[in-house]
Amino acid sequence: MESYSISSPLRVAIVGCGPKGFYSLERLCHELSTLSSKQKVEITLFEPTGYPASGAVYDPKQPHYLRMNFASRHVDAWLREETEIDAAYPQPTFVQWLKKQYPLFSDPDGFAPRALVGEYLYWCYQQVALHLPERVTLRWKRDKVIDIVRQKTAWTVLSENGQTNDFDEVLISTGHGGWHAAANSRQLPTALHLTSIDCIFPTEEKLSESAVPPDAKTAICGFGLSCMDAILALTEGRGGTFHCEDHRWSYQPNGQEPSVILPFSRTGRPMLAKPIPACVCLPTTINSVWQAGRNQLRQMATQSQTTQFKESLWPVILQTAKNAFWIIEDRPESAQDECNPVADWFEHWIQTEADDQASHAALKQSYRVATGQTLPDEAWALGETWRQLYPALIECVNHGKLAEAEWEEFHLIAREMERIAFGPPAENVGRILALIELGIVDLSGLRGHLRTTKHYATIITQTFRCEVDCLINAIIPASNDHSPDSLLGKLLERGALRKMPGAGGIEVDPAARPLNAKGETMQGLAVLGRPTEGCILGNDTLNRRLHTLPSEWAKQIAEKTASQKEPCVVH
Numbered sequence: 001m002e003s004y005s006i007s008s009p010l011r012v013a014i015v016g017c018g019p020k021g022f023y024s025l026e027r028l029c030h031e032l033s034t035l036s037s038k039q040k041v042e043i044t045l046f047e048p049t050g051y052p053a054s055g056a057v058y059d060p061k062q063p064h065y066l067r068m069n070f071a072s073r074h075v076d077a078w079l080r081e082e083t084e085i086d087a088a089y090p091q092p093t094f095v096q097w098l099k100k101q102y103p104l105f106s107d108p109d110g111f112a113p114r115a116l117v118g119e120y121l122y123w124c125y126q127q128v129a130l131h132l133p134e135r136v137t138l139r140w141k142r143d144k145v146i147d148i149v150r151q152k153t154a155w156t157v158l159s160e161n162g163q164t165n166d167f168d169e170v171l172i173s174t175g176h177g178g179w180h181a182a183a184n185s186r187q188l189p190t191a192l193h194l195t196s197i198d199c200i201f202p203t204e205e206k207l208s209e210s211a212v213p214p215d216a217k218t219a220i221c222g223f224g225l226s227c228m229d230a231i232l233a234l235t236e237g238r239g240g241t242f243h244c245e246d247h248r249w250s251y252q253p254n255g256q257e258p259s260v261i262l263p264f265s266r267t268g269r270p271m272l273a274k275p276i277p278a279c280v281c282l283p284t285t286i287n288s289v290w291q292a293g294r295n296q297l298r299q300m301a302t303q304s305q306t307t308q309f310k311e312s313l314w315p316v317i318l319q320t321a322k323n324a325f326w327i328i329e330d331r332p333e334s335a336q337d338e339c340n341p342v343a344d345w346f347e348h349w350i351q352t353e354a355d356d357q358a359s360h361a362a363l364k365q366s367y368r369v370a371t372g373q374t375l376p377d378e379a380w381a382l383g384e385t386w387r388q389l390y391p392a393l394i395e396c397v398n399h400g401k402l403a404e405a406e407w408e409e410f411h412l413i414a415r416e417m418e419r420i421a422f423g424p425p426a427e428n429v430g431r432i433l434a435l436i437e438l439g440i441v442d443l444s445g446l447r448g449h450l451r452t453t454k455h456y457a458t459i460i461t462q463t464f465r466c467e468v469d470c471l472i473n474a475i476i477p478a479s480n481d482h483s484p485d486s487l488l489g490k491l492l493e494r495g496a497l498r499k500m501p502g503a504g505g506i507e508v509d510p511a512a513r514p515l516n517a518k519g520e521t522m523q524g525l526a527v528l529g530r531p532t533e534g535c536i537l538g539n540d541t542l543n544r545r546l547h548t549l550p551s552e553w554a555k556q557i558a559e560k561t562a563s564q565k566e567p568c569v570v571h
């Protein structure tokens with residue numbers, strides 16, 4: 001461990017202060033307040049947006065039609081460990097905060113606007129900044145960092161405005177890296193009469209009426225969550241209104257929408273609606289099914305050095321889903337072992353490239369299940385199993401636990417499970433279904449491709465063709481898509497970081513310390529969040545309880561200050 005004198009402060013930089021940067025800051029302040037040491041600590045945040053803790057994804061100024069992807073009851077900026085129940089200042093959950101600030105949005109099962117989550121996170125940041133431990137100073141630089149370079153005893157952080165600052169510890173939590181276009185947009189087709197939009201965020205700017213004029217025939221590349229955000233920006237964001245009665249959504253256009261919106265994607269498979277827990281009636285016995293599945297996975301994680309996905313973990317998931325499905329179907333014991341309808345359903349799902357009708361039918365069915373209009377089906381059983389077993393799955397996969405050769409198969413299935421388990425809230429699926437019914441969203445070109453001539457661009461399938469005026473890329477950059485001139489791209493290029501073989505994400509230890517190209521742990525540096533995806537599973541989330549890296553990092557830093565010796569006093 002490097003040595004610091006207690007007379008000079010420990011200089012800590014947090015580069016990128018979205019939710020994860022904030023969680024790390026909060027943990028560090030907590031650890032520093034509980035450990036007794038006189039060592040001063042200077043923390044500097046580098047965050048270019050106007051709101052530390054909310055960052056770009058939860059920008060409080062974004063329009064309210066951009067909603068959360070999970071229910072408000074799951075949003076909580078505080079860790080609430082048993083030992084720290086008596087907090088020194090107010091630490092409300094999101095729902096408690098909403099009850100005071102925005103009572104109309106305070107339904108725990110509601111999907112609040114992302115802007116409100118951003119306001120809440122920023123408020124939480126202000127509480128931490130107001131209640132710093134005595135030996136801590138905090139400053140926020142509204143700068144983008146463009147490079148971090150190792151010097152002999154420190155790390156030099158270089159900002160876009162040309163400033164350099166030295167630090168003993170640097171944590172990189174740049175998440176999505178701010179809004180930027182995905183690698184695939186570099187090959188977006190061009191034509192004289194086609195406007196191409198490489199990225200949908202911020203929607204107010206990228207999808208404004210001047211960018212996508214009313215009446216434009218508009219193609220959207222990608223049929224995931226960002227596609228839904230884009231569709232809502234082009235309809236509700238243009239002043240149209242949605243109404244819901246008895247789980248049936250309708251839309252009142254206001255004339256400013258594109259004449260037609262045509263999503264298209266590689267597989268055509270949609271993201272299924274996330275069930276509303278209060279609407280899906282489940283027997284309590286089902287909890288023992290989830291518990292048994294979790295136990296089995298955890299046993300595998302502890303019993304062997306590495307885990308196998310296709311042969312070990314996946315069969316447990318399928319079997320658990322089958323057990324859950326039979327409970328819902330109320331089938332007698334004897335019928336239970338004959339086949340696995342959930343496995344059969346998944347096999348069919350993954351083998352089939354969905355055309356417009358199949359995709360529409362899957363969306364409708366998932367909406368009906370999610371809202372309790374029909375009994376849970378095989379897709380629900382598999383999605384719910386994935387959600388319920390996910391924390392245990394993380395333990396089987398993280399930090400290279402999953403054998404390197406298993407990653408290709410794992411990626412394939414995990415990508416599919418994103419569609420099945422982590423889709424949009426049911427209400428957004430309801431809105432999209434209303435737009436399909438009105439013909440504003442048309443799935444006819446779903447499995448199509450875009451053909452361009454010098455002048456025109458056309459969406460074409462075997463049975464459908466439509467000339468389009470605008471093309472919107474609604475694919476967000478992959479977690480390991482680091483261009484060579486980006487901050488992480490440069491660190492990777494110089495060998496200060498490396499990607500985990502198979503998994504693909506930046507390799508870190510449990511305290512977020514990265515390994516360099518030689519496999520050595522990099523002291524004084526840490527990387528958290530989305531860029532480590534794969535080495536750490538599912539960490540692009542607001543959920544604080546799935547991963548302990550910010551806590552472990554903070555403990556290490558605090559211990560560093562506690563181990564400093566008092567300077568000798570010479571008389």
Ligand SMILES: Cc1cc2nc3c(=O)[nH]c(=O)nc-3n(C[C@H](O)[C@H](O)[C@H](O)COP(=O)(O)OP(=O)(O)OC[C@H]3O[C@@H](n4cnc5c(N)ncnc54)[C@H](O)[C@@H]3O)c2cc1C
Pocket residue numbers: 015016017018019020021046047048049054055056057058067068069070143144145146173174175176177178476487528529530540541542543
């Ligand atoms: C459209 C969208 C919707 C989502 N919805 C949900 C949801 O409903 N629920 C959920 O759990 N998760 C959701 N997510 C995932 C979301 O990314 C995480 O919840 C969360 O934002 C991760 O936090 P983070 O701090 O790791 O990354 P980010 O939120 O991306 O924050 C990173 C921060 O780093 C800053 N930064 C980037 N580059 C630099 C640089 N070079 N120098 C200095 N600062 C920099 C950025 O300004 C940003 O503030 C969504 C993601 C997207 C893109």
